[in-house]
Amino acid sequence: MSDLVGKKYVFEDGNMIEIIQVKTGEFKGENTQIVTYLVGGPRDLKRKLVMEIKEFQAMYGHLFGLPNEH
Numbered sequence: 811m812s813d814l815v816g817k818k819y820v821f822e823d824g825n826m827i828e829i830i831q832v833k834t835g836e837f838k839g840e841n842t843q844i845v846t847y848l849v850g851g852p853r854d855l856k857r858k859l860v861m862e863i864k865e866f867q868a869m870y871g872h873l874f875g876l877p878n879e880h
Contacts, residue, residue, distance in 0.1 A: 814845070819873040824852040827870060837862045 818828040831846035843863035850856040861869075867876045 814874060814876075817874055819870075825854075826850065827873065829874070830858070832863070 814829045814832055816829065818826055820826045826849070828848045829845060830848055831844075833844055833846075834841065835844050836842075837844050837860075840862075844860055845863055845866040846858060846860050847866075848856045848858055871877065
């Protein structure tokens with residue numbers, strides 16, 4: 811999944827999501843892969859968010875060509 815780092819998806823309205831890190835760690839008491847990503851629009855301050863990989867795949871995977879395991 812580290813090949814996702816640096817990938818960005820820009821929506822038609824200029825909002826974007828950019829993956830800045832994928833690492834293994836503890837998330838909600840489980841050892842799993844964790845995705846750190848930025849979201850924001852052209853006039854917004856970027857927000858940094860963290861999500862477990864399975865949840866990220868379910869919500870945003872289609873934007874980055876990831877399979878949805880759910």
